[in-house]
Amino acid sequence: MAKIERFEDIDAWKRARVLTSRVYATTNAGAFARDFGLRDQIRRACVSIMSNIAEGFERGAGDKEFARFLSIAKGSAGEVRAQLYVALDVGYLTQSEFEEHTQLATEISRLLSRFMQYLTTTS
Template structure:
């Protein structure tokens, strides 16, 4: 078992989640139950799945939760691109957020590859 609070990928994804909440606070009110909710739920899913995976007794199970976290990251990237298309975020915001996502994906994938299954 791993201690999720010690994992850099958990720390970064938790911080990223806060960025998503701040970004979506500026979305139109009519997106409250749409894109805002989707982005927030997906961003919460990343550190949550990392933490839940840490509680598992096997690296195989943990690896599966990391895979789910990576899936949520790709979901977030798609939703951010849609937010950009709709004019809710600008190119600079999009680039910054996607850059952060890329870092989290690379770190999570690398960490996942070190697990002996």
């Protein structure tokens, strides 16, 4: 694996940025925009993915601690997926929007899992 110089180079962070942007756009429309609780929670969970990847990387405290932050980010990706089901079930998302966002959140989870596995097997 190539040496990562900045958290912005991490694939999971890049994909989380895309997810966050899409979730913000989706939650700015219609009834979703007026459901402050769900809207704010799903946004915070998306931002948490990005933030935990960045914070863990920037601490530079070692692979074990970084993997812990990646685990938290992965948990937030799961939280996003759960909230997407709520949004679908109450009619805030179309099936297509749900599938697009869920696929992206699932991809992020897989990337984080592989990264955590790499960190724990190389340290």
